[in-house]
Amino acid sequence: MYFIEQMQRLNMGFSDYIKALEEERCKIQVFPKELPLSLELVTQAIEACRQQLSGTTTEYNLNGHSECSEQTTSEGPVLEEFIPIKKRASTPYCDEDDEDEQHSHKQKVSKDNKNSDKWKSDWLRSVQLWNPDPPAEEDVTRNVPVMDLKRSGSGGGAFQPFHKEDNASRANESLSLAPSSKVPATSVPMTGTGEENAGSGKREEKEKEGQRKQRRCWSQDLHKRFLHALQQLGGADSATPKQIRELMNVDGLTNDEVKSHLQKYRLHTRRPNTIVHNSANPQTAPFLLVGNIFVQSPEYAAVATSTASREMNTVAAPAGIYAPVATHPPAVSHPPPAVSIKKAEFKKVELFEHSNSEERAIHSEGAVHSNSPASSSSTHTTTTSPGY
DNA sequence: CGATGAATAT
DNA sequence: CATATTCATC
Numbered sequence: 001m002y003f004i005e006q007m008q009r010l011n012m013g014f015s016d017y018i019k020a021l022e023e024e025r026c027k028i029q030v031f032p033k034e035l036p037l038s039l040e041l042v043t044q045a046i047e048a049c050r051q052q053l054s055g056t057t058t059e060y061n062l063n064g065h066s067e068c069s070e071q072t073t074s075e076g077p078v079l080e081e082f083i084p085i086k087k088r089a090s091t092p093y094c095d096e097d098d099e100d101e102q103h104s105h106k107q108k109v110s111k112d113n114k115n116s117d118k119w120k121s122d123w124l125r126s127v128q129l130w131n132p133d134p135p136a137e138e139d140v141t142r143n144v145p146v147m148d149l150k151r152s153g154s155g156g157g158a159f160q161p162f163h164k165e166d167n168a169s170r171a172n173e174s175l176s177l178a179p180s181s182k183v184p185a186t187s188v189p190m191t192g193t194g195e196e197n198a199g200s201g202k203r204e205e206k207e208k209e210g211q212r213k214q215r216r217c218w219s220q221d222l223h224k225r226f227l228h229a230l231q232q233l234g235g236a237d238s239a240t241p242k243q244i245r246e247l248m249n250v251d252g253l254t255n256d257e258v259k260s261h262l263q264k265y266r267l268h269t270r271r272p273n274t275i276v277h278n279s280a281n282p283q284t285a286p287f288l289l290v291g292n293i294f295v296q297s298p299e300y301a302a303v304a305t306s307t308a309s310r311e312m313n314t315v316a317a318p319a320g321i322y323a324p325v326a327t328h329p330p331a332v333s334h335p336p337p338a339v340s341i342k343k344a345e346f347k348k349v350e351l352f353e354h355s356n357s358e359e360r361a362i363h364s365e366g367a368v369h370s371n372s373p374a375s376s377s378s379t380h381t382t383t384t385s386p387g388y
Numbered sequence: 389c390g391a392t393g394a395a396t397a398t
Numbered sequence: 399c400a401t402a403t404t405c406a407t408c
Contacts, residue, residue, distance in 0.1 A: 262392095
């Protein structure tokens with residue numbers, strides 16, 4: 001067997017190797033969902049070694065250590081306690097699901113912005129990794145033979161928002177995709193997670209009356225597309241459901257679904273601030289609107305403010321939130337751009353001119369500014385929120 | 389009418 | 399909560 005070789009290569013004895021394997025397994029067990037096979041393999045390896053050991057040599061087995069090993073008997077699935085068991089119990093089925101999750105709590109709490117992070121991840125968490133994605137044709141086998149029992153399924157995973165990768169890929173996408181206007185149809189580039197692919201009509205369709213529509217599941221992929229569309233359309237405020245849907249190019253998606261999603265998006269987008277505010281440090285100027293796209297987050301803030309901010313019509317976002325993407329604004333691509341942008345501008349202007357009924361009354365933050373005042377070359381740049 | 393956005397419903 | 403559906407407008 002392979003492990004034997006490996007073991008010898010490592011110059012270890014069976015016991016040590018087993019030990020190592022068990023440690024490995026402990027680690028793997030933490031990510032049952034993403035490393036199901038690995039776990040299985042390691043377990044088998046351990047088993048094999050044990051047999052080997054008992055048969056061939058004298059070494060006493062000195063395992064028993066690590067709490068997490070144990071019960072190797074053949075292929076007991078083990079674990080379970082590690083899994084965030086969530087079952088999809090109450091979760092209405094979302095097409096199919098499955099998906100990987102990405103935890104790693106990376107971006108801990110980078111100093112301040114604890115608050116901002118909070119809500120930030122709220123919305124993010126809610127949608128971004130909402131999850132589920134149908135297994136897409138491509139990915140074939142996704143289910144793990146042995147222990148598939150638990151799968152936290154879609155709704156479950158409440159892990160952290162992004163990751164390096166996530167951020168990266170997202171950024172890339174937003175930057176590269178937007179301008180390139182993506183590909184015509186059907187191509188379902190998305191990594192790993194696929195979402196409704198054309199092909200399958202499947203969704204609803206028939207069923208006579210009544211029947212409340214099946215809940216649409218906004219998987220990451222779906223949401224991603226949604227975001228892309230928004231970008232291309234120049235922001236949530238200027239985008240309209242229909243356009244979005246068209247840009248998303250997702251087969252079964254309906255206008256209403258998009259509309260609904262958009263509504264939610266806007267809600268979360270528009271100052272979740274207000275209340276969450278509290279001790280918030282006036283320091284972090286949360287978001288800005290560059291061109292017609294929101295850029296957010298402390299980290300970017302710095303850059304954004306220094307760069308983009310001054311030249312463009314950076315207007316303080318109404319309390320923008322979200323927009324994990326930092327795209328450059330008006331650079332829009334070919335297809336839908338022209339019009340949409342204009343539209344965006346208009347809308348924005350509108351906002352300013354009439355101090356709109358809605359919003360406003362919230363700015364609060366702008367005030368205080370206790371931090372390094374003067375000097376800030378860029379002066380106002382961000383923060384300012386004229387009208388409202 | 390269809391598209392939209394806000395308000396409800398589930 | 400996150401969606402779906404309804405209501406009122408444009």
